Amino acid sequence: MSSKQTESTGYRSYLEEDGGRKGIYKWILSTDHKRIGLLYLYTMMGWFVIGVVLGLLMKLELIAPGKTLMEAQAYNATFTVHGVIMIFLIVIPGLPAVFGNFMLPIQIGAKDVFFPRLNLFSWYIYVFGGILVIISLFGNGAPDTGWTFYAPYSFKTGTNMLPAALGAFVLGFSSILTGLNFIVTIHRMRAPGMTWFKMPLFPWTLYGTGWIQLLATPVVGITLLMVAGERILGIGFFDPTKGGDPLLYQHLFWIYSHPAVYIMILPAMGAVSEIIPTFAKKTIFGYKAIVFSTLAIAFVGYFVWGHHMYTSGMSGTALWAFSLLTFIVAIPSAIKVFNWISTMHQGSISTEVPFLWAASFIFIFMIGGLTGLVLGSLATDVHVHDTAFVVAHFHFIVFGGVGFAFFGAIHYWFSKIFGRKYDPSWAKTGWITFFIGFVTLYGPMFYLGIKGMPRRYFDYLEEFHGPNIISTLGALVMIAGFVIILVNLIKSARSGEKTSEMNPWGGTNLEWQVPTPPPLENFDEIPTIDKATYKYD
Amino acid sequence: MSEHIAHHDEHRDDEGSKLGIWLFIFTELLFFGGLFITYAVYRHGNQEAFHLAGKELNVTIGTINTVILLISSMTIAMATTSIQKKDKRTTLALIAITLVLALVFLVNKYFEWSAKIDHGIWPGSPLLEELGRGDTLFFGLYYFMTGLHALHIIIGMVLIAVIYRRVKNDRLTHDNFQLLENGGLYWHLVDLIWIFLFPLFYLIA
Amino acid sequence: MSDTNHHIVPYRTYGLILVLLLVLTGISVAVTQIELSRWATLAALLLACTKSVFVLAVFMHLKFDHTIYKVMVVFIMLVMAAVIVLTFFDYGFR
Numbered sequence: 002m003s004s005k006q007t008e009s010t011g012y013r014s015y016l017e018e019d020g021g022r023k024g025i026y027k028w029i030l031s032t033d034h035k036r037i038g039l040l041y042l043y044t045m046m047g048w049f050v051i052g053v054v055l056g057l058l059m060k061l062e063l064i065a066p067g068k069t070l071m072e073a074q075a076y077n078a079t080f081t082v083h084g085v086i087m088i089f090l091i092v093i094p095g096l097p098a099v100f101g102n103f104m105l106p107i108q109i110g111a112k113d114v115f116f117p118r119l120n121l122f123s124w125y126i127y128v129f130g131g132i133l134v135i136i137s138l139f140g141n142g143a144p145d146t147g148w149t150f151y152a153p154y155s156f157k158t159g160t161n162m163l164p165a166a167l168g169a170f171v172l173g174f175s176s177i178l179t180g181l182n183f184i185v186t187i188h189r190m191r192a193p194g195m196t197w198f199k200m201p202l203f204p205w206t207l208y209g210t211g212w213i214q215l216l217a218t219p220v221v222g223i224t225l226l227m228v229a230g231e232r233i234l235g236i237g238f239f240d241p242t243k244g245g246d247p248l249l250y251q252h253l254f255w256i257y258s259h260p261a262v263y264i265m266i267l268p269a270m271g272a273v274s275e276i277i278p279t280f281a282k283k284t285i286f287g288y289k290a291i292v293f294s295t296l297a298i299a300f301v302g303y304f305v306w307g308h309h310m311y312t313s314g315m316s317g318t319a320l321w322a323f324s325l326l327t328f329i330v331a332i333p334s335a336i337k338v339f340n341w342i343s344t345m346h347q348g349s350i351s352t353e354v355p356f357l358w359a360a361s362f363i364f365i366f367m368i369g370g371l372t373g374l375v376l377g378s379l380a381t382d383v384h385v386h387d388t389a390f391v392v393a394h395f396h397f398i399v400f401g402g403v404g405f406a407f408f409g410a411i412h413y414w415f416s417k418i419f420g421r422k423y424d425p426s427w428a429k430t431g432w433i434t435f436f437i438g439f440v441t442l443y444g445p446m447f448y449l450g451i452k453g454m455p456r457r458y459f460d461y462l463e464e465f466h467g468p469n470i471i472s473t474l475g476a477l478v479m480i481a482g483f484v485i486i487l488v489n490l491i492k493s494a495r496s497g498e499k500t501s502e503m504n505p506w507g508g509t510n511l512e513w514q515v516p517t518p519p520p521l522e523n524f525d526e527i528p529t530i531d532k533a534t535y536k537y538d
Numbered sequence: 539m540s541e542h543i544a545h546h547d548e549h550r551d552d553e554g555s556k557l558g559i560w561l562f563i564f565t566e567l568l569f570f571g572g573l574f575i576t577y578a579v580y581r582h583g584n585q586e587a588f589h590l591a592g593k594e595l596n597v598t599i600g601t602i603n604t605v606i607l608l609i610s611s612m613t614i615a616m617a618t619t620s621i622q623k624k625d626k627r628t629t630l631a632l633i634a635i636t637l638v639l640a641l642v643f644l645v646n647k648y649f650e651w652s653a654k655i656d657h658g659i660w661p662g663s664p665l666l667e668e669l670g671r672g673d674t675l676f677f678g679l680y681y682f683m684t685g686l687h688a689l690h691i692i693i694g695m696v697l698i699a700v701i702y703r704r705v706k707n708d709r710l711t712h713d714n715f716q717l718l719e720n721g722g723l724y725w726h727l728v729d730l731i732w733i734f735l736f737p738l739f740y741l742i743a
Numbered sequence: 744m745s746d747t748n749h750h751i752v753p754y755r756t757y758g759l760i761l762v763l764l765l766v767l768t769g770i771s772v773a774v775t776q777i778e779l780s781r782w783a784t785l786a787a788l789l790l791a792c793t794k795s796v797f798v799l800a801v802f803m804h805l806k807f808d809h810t811i812y813k814v815m816v817v818f819i820m821l822v823m824a825a826v827i828v829l830t831f832f833d834y835g836f837r
Contacts (some may be wrong), residue, residue, distance in 0.1 A: 238682075244670070246579070722803075741785075
């Protein structure tokens with residue numbers, strides 16, 4: 002790869018460019034993909050703190066049977082808003098909104114995304130959707146339906162379904178437009194010589210994710226509109242008294258919400274695929290296999306949604322069809338895990354913080370994935386459906402998956418983004434604390450689920466008390482770890498040791514060939530690509 | 539007024555812009571797709587009721603509206619030909635005709651809906667409750683789908699009006715007309731959706 | 744991907760396609776006035792599909808554009824069809 006970077010005269014980092022604007026306008030009026038990525042980061046951090054607090058409240062409630070802090074109604078509202086925030090405001094925008102925005106153009110050798118103003122607009126929509134969610138907390142109170150908004154309760158409940166549903170609808174637009182932007186960017190703006198199979202893996206996952214965002218999100222959009230139609234007009238789509246079928250709501254909802262989990266996990270896997278070769282100092286094992294398994298996951302993922310509905314009353318034919326497809330979709334994920342581990346094998350591992358996150362991601366993700374097979378299999382699912390087992394599964398795979406990858410990515414790209422270094426020993430302390438807390442918090446839920454403890458209940462039988470105490474303590478440890486990580490990152494971003502080192506980790510992709518932090522347009526001259534990615538010689 | 543010279547901006551990527559609108563069209567297909575799934579499911583479960591309810595709709599108006607949209611699709615498609623031939627007058631005329639046809643479609647819709655509402659049929663109306671499940675679902679879908687479609691017609695009209703102005707102001711010309719092409723694509727989508735709505739609601743009697 | 748092609752479609756072509764579409768519309772209406780019940784619906788839908796192909800290919804320029812667009816459109820249609828089929832794995836067998 003050749004690129005001419007002038008680090009002497011004329012170099013200004015993107016943070017020093019203000020487009021002639023002052024203060025907050027430097028940020029909220031900027032179409033620079035790097036600033037937009039950070040806007041998403043900051044707003045998401047705010048939402049995450051709220052989501053974590055709601056989670057903590059639930060765990061405190063569950064520390065003992067009976068009412069501890071709140072009654073059923075408040076608990077129902079808590080898990081609903083917790084879910085809405087975590088799903089629609091955190092993990093769906095997730096890595097694409099932050100790292101996709103910041104890194105995608107640089108990694109493919111472009112100056113920005115294809116539609117920069119649309120990009121900024123997507124963030125505005127994100128903020129607006131969040132405001133609608135906040136509005137739903139007032140008046141008649143936050144929805145108590147669960148983030149899944151199942152009919153008929155979602156159109157019968159007296160709580161604020163409409164602002165919440167509208168918020169989710171608006172947030173869906175943000176997701177769609179981001180996906181659209183990234184797809185066009187990847188198709189049209191790759192640097193000369195960067196053929197599809199010379200493109201790094203993180204952009205590949207953003208590409209697959211973009212298609213899911215594009216094609217699945219509209220389905221939940223129309224479904225939410227239909228629920229609004231039920232509430233406002235009594236139209237009858239999901240109302241059994243009018244001939245409607247509540248199960249149709251579930252079908253339509255999960256036709257989006259299952260592919261949605263691949264929106265969440267694919268970019269996370271992409272980030273892990275970037276980190277592992279760098280810290281193993283070894284070419285990624287099976288680049289093409291990872292590309293094709295990414296596309297396979299995105300594709301097959303459209304056809305498995307019924308596994309959320311095994312006990313709902315679907316026909317026997319639907320049951321076995323969805324179970325079969327669910328097992329099939331697990332295969333490409335397993336291929337990726339194999340490839341990551343093979344990359345590490347006989348590599349020269351350095352256990353820096355990003356690597357710790359990526360390696361523990363693999364461990365946590367495997368547990369999440371394997372327990373997914375328990376859920377995907379009909380006979381065992383009947384036993385654990387709607388129990389704490391499910392809660393454990395999706396926290397391992399979604400929080401463990403997206404969360405760990407996110408922490409890995411922020412540490413990996415930290416100096417490039419901020420031009421400063423984080424404190425590695427605090428970062429490692431934060432990591433191990435978080436990891437131990439995480440496993441302690443969610444591990445017992447597998448056991449509790451098998452033993453029969455239902456999910457979304459504020460109360461439980463005395464026999465479940467012990468493991469619940471352990472779980473709640475785990476939450477406290479995990480949050481402590483999170484606080485350590487967060488404080489370290491914030492302090493370091495503001496006043497950490499400055500660095501202009503272009504390639505601290507010895508990575509091979511284009512982002513390590515531009516100055517730290519990058520200039521406004523990333524490249525003085527768009528580079529020409531003449532060798533494969535991830536080449537360590 | 540400063541003279542606006544259209545030039546080929548080397549940073550402009552029309553093909554990418556076209557890709558963008560196609561991707562957006564795909565989202566619209568999936569958006570309506572959810573409703574088509576709903577229709578299929580409820581039609582399957584209420585065949586006789588849907589068949590009878592369909593008789594309530596006026597095939598003549600439906601056919602006229604179909605013809606109107608098909609013609610308007612042709613006119614806006616022709617506009618990309620005329621602008622490339624540097625025929626600004628024809629381009630403006632074709633765009634204007636498209637707009638007028640869209641308006642006529644909406645007017646027809648208004649009359650159709652009014653007639654239905656006069657007969658006591660609207661979402662959640664007492665008459666529909668009385669008539670029973672198949673009718674409730676059929677007319678619920680009818681209003682929701684044609685209503686959503688009409689909303690897209692209105693959006694399309696705004697877009698086409700903007701394009702009209704830009705052609706008039708020479709901001710869109712023979713070597714810078716991607717917006718016209720994109721607007722046309724959006725309009726054809728609106729036409730496509732109606733091509734399916736028409737038989738599903740009007741021709742099932 | 745090739746740059747924007749400058750293929751100019753003659754007015755006549757658009758006109759002919761319109762006539763074709765109008766004819767197909769006429770046939771749809773005629774066919775469904777006959778009491779063929781379920782076959783009438785199938786016929787009407789097939790005719791609608793045929794009309795769509797012409798709108799996509801000519802009005803929307805797919806015939807003259809880069810292959811990638813045709814691939815994408817077909818792909819989307821297949822995904823939507825598969826989703827409907829899977830949904831009917833439930834509804835068709837209750």
